[in-house]
Amino acid sequence: MRQKAVTVVGAAETTELGVIPNLSQIQLHADAALNAMAECGLRPKDIDGIATAAETPVQIAHYLGITPTWVDGTSVGGCSFMIHVRHAAAAIEAGLAKTILVTHGESGKSRVGNPPRSVPPSSLQGQFEQPYGPMGPPSLFTVPVLRYMKRYGVTVEQIAEVCVVQREWAGKNPRATFRNPITVEDVLASRMIAYPFRLLMCCLVTDGGGALILTSAERARDFPTRPVYILGTGESVETPMVSQMEDFTSSRAFRVAGPTAFQQAGISRNDVDHLMIYDAFAHLPLYGLEDLGFVTRGEAARFIAERNTAPGGKLPLNTNGGGLSYMHSGMYGMYALQESVRQMRGIAPAQIPGAKISVCHGVGGMFAASGTIIFSNEAP
């Protein structure tokens, strides 16, 4: 069933990205929201729906002066914003709100005014994972990968290619944090973090934010921006414990969210012109390409090494440079969405000529959650 036409009419990141010690986390939300509101000529009274993660929608609505008739505080990690877009589209169709603002802001690097993250020792993670010495995502998100490598005969050099190709894209993007070209040798010479993962196979840690404004396609005609249509959406969750994933070589949440979005959009993989797969670590594009059905099982590393996702390739992937090279504040999903919208508006720094359909696929937690959005710049 195809979604009725809901569009993104506002999309903006914080004015600065990277290291922003002069703004607290809530102001990063506001900076991005004000930029998005300004580009489509809205004021707080024009917004009647608010969604955000990490901070509560109460805090953001109050801070921005918004009186919502609809709120969504889904907070399942970095793909929360894909899920917000999905819920917002449904809410607009159902008439629960007309103009919805989705915000993200995170002082991931400077850590100004952000709530502490900790794992309660009585939680299942606290009882059955934390005692064995993990320290955040670099030591947990990476745990399944040796099993994936063994099952499919994938080498660490092949995984390093993911980082090399994404750096090529970042080189085309003036806002990317890391822009200098790198080689597989550079990746494998970088500091070991959690074998087999080295520093350059792990995402950046930066400050920033982003905001999206959604409304119906009908109302979008009155906005000054080029509307970006939502063709299909999907979401799911699996487990808060990476050790309890059903399959270490595939994400159940990916396998639910991705195909749900494709089915709703009524498109095939061959119709996709541009793809974003949330890359907190270098293995995520491999899992994403396979779980979304772009390649068969075990083929993703070869697909990337053969430059299919690189500049000039048939399936441009993570064209902003991704979490590995562009920016990663901790909940990166908003920046993947921003790049999809830029590509559909035709204004991306590394613009894909003639791109009409963009798939934006997110992960939350350590394979805990997923959200997929399929965008188009043509009305469905």
Next chain:
Amino acid sequence: MAEPGRALPQPTPETQHFWDGTKAGELRLQRCDACGKVYFPPRPFCAACASRQVSVFQASGRAILWSYVIHHRKVAGFNPPYAIAVVQLAEGPRMMTNIVDCPQTPEALQLDMPVEVVFEKQTDDITLPLFRPAFVPLAKG
């Protein structure tokens, strides 16, 4: 690896049997009396069929090494590099653990190698289930 400072679990009413088990030198799993599913982590019902009729039983303690990373950053209670591992128990469920009595290297830590549970006391209340290579003969400790 029994150094002070490691994060320790705080049992809840639903998990107390597991931690009582490790303290007594038993690895305890649960089995659904209705559908037969063996599961972990602990909960007083079956997530496969929603039955509340479940039993606790002592697992064999045998497992294979399923996946891991070798952590190179300092964490309280650990001397890097050390492996953060997941083992697949003979009964089916997987659990996170550390591999002891074994070099913490890719060469020594081969996926699918057999391992067996050992119990390492942390405090009077908490004993952790760790695993060691099963083919290494060791004096009973």
